[in-house]
Amino acid sequence: MTDAKKFKVTLVKSLIGRLESHKACARGLGLKKMNSTSEVLDTPANRGMANKISYLLKVEG
Numbered sequence: 001m002t003d004a005k006k007f008k009v010t011l012v013k014s015l016i017g018r019l020e021s022h023k024a025c026a027r028g029l030g031l032k033k034m035n036s037t038s039e040v041l042d043t044p045a046n047r048g049m050a051n052k053i054s055y056l057l058k059v060e061g
Contacts, residue, residue: 005042007061009050010035018056025049026056 011031015023028049030038040046050059 006039007042007046007050007059008037008039010037010058010060011056012058013056015056018053022053022056025053031057 009029009031011026011034014034015026026032029040029046030036040050050057
């Protein structure tokens with residue numbers, strides 16, 4: 001499973017004052033603090049979460 005597609009997400013804006021569902025998406029992607037980076041599998045669920053909070057993220061790959 002080392003050849004599975006992945007993409008990298010970085011939280012570039014704060015989660016303070018955001019909707020609970022948006023905070024939950026960030027946690028689901030493995031992001032806790034600002035400038036934290038996580039590499040997640042390229043699945044429809046992860047793409048949907050990244051798309052929902054795209055205004056908070058920098059996505060690579």
